[in-house]
């Protein structure tokens with residue numbers, strides 16, 4: 001049975017990777033400092049070896065990789081606005097932690113490390129869709145740090161022979177995405193606001209577009225990236241290949257939830273990109289990847305999860 005380390009496994013995407021690995025019988029360790037993740041995200045997933053600690057501490061990184069064959073590196077401070085407000089803290093979580101983990105993985109003889117890259121690396125270059133060959137143009141400390149992380153990964157393959165693969169995620173959404181912080185993904189914030197009878201705020205004119213990707217599609221791509229031979233030192237987009245504007249997202253969610261009215265609008269946010277859409281040709285060719293869950297189906301599943309978790313958390317407050 002292969003053994004996996006999921007860093008940031010108590011977070012949104014990490015917890016879905018853990019769930020998928022356990023479901024197929026693999027051995028799973030999680031390392032997480034619970035800065036944005038929550039133990040409850042792993043509720044019901046028995047058999048996880050949970051290590052609470054900060055990967056910016058190299059002792060933690062060494063303990064985390066001991067005896068592990070594959071590392072799925074999800075841990076990060078994944079927020080553009082937080083990185084703009086506090087670039088040093090974000091650098092520590094996104095770069096220091098990654099370098100510590102790479103060194104530890106190299107020294108422990110890990111077979112492959114799959115790194116969670118970000119579409120933010122592409123910045124505001126006008127060409128759509130984004131191909132991996134395009135020159136990066138990060139607009140925020142977060143985007144730059146995620147890019148540096150993936151370049152460190154490639155360098156560790158070339159310098160030390162540690163197999164690494166970067167999967168660039170686009171806008172991922174799904175159950176367990178935390179809507180409680182203003183830095184959360186837009187879909188979880190919209191669902192929370194509309195479900196509570198409030199209108200969400202759209203920063204900008206609402207015509208900005210994103211390649212919103214249901215989390216199961218990302219899990220599929222990452223697990224393939226750990227398994228497929230001969231792809232070390234590559235960067236691969238994993239998304240849907242489509243794009244949806246924030247206004248279209250808003251209207252679709254209104255229909256799913258049964259809400260009406262217009263959103264509030266606020267000023268565009270510093271460091272945000274205008275349009276984002278992935279070219280997923282490389283993922284198809286190298287990983288045999290195809291998105292299995294559509295945008296609409298993903299939204300329906302996410303709304304359903306949100307309703308169930310609200311009902312479970314506060315049954316007495318429901319009308």
Ligand SMILES: NC(=O)c1ccc[n+]([C@@H]2O[C@H](COP(=O)([O-])OP(=O)(O)OC[C@H]3O[C@@H](n4cnc5c(N)ncnc54)[C@H](O)[C@@H]3O)[C@@H](O)[C@H]2O)c1
Pocket residue numbers: 007008009010011012013014031032033034035036037038053054055056073074075076077078092093097116117118119146168169170171172173185
């Ligand atoms: N959600 C998206 O749309 C998206 C898009 C592109 C890339 N990504 C990347 O995917 C990964 C997962 O993102 P997510 O949306 O699940 O975010 P998340 O905040 O839910 O998960 C990140 C996890 O990392 C943990 N963590 C942070 N710093 C740590 C440290 N120093 N040591 C140990 N644990 C630490 C947090 O506690 C959290 O559990 C991140 O690397 C992020 O940059 C996400």
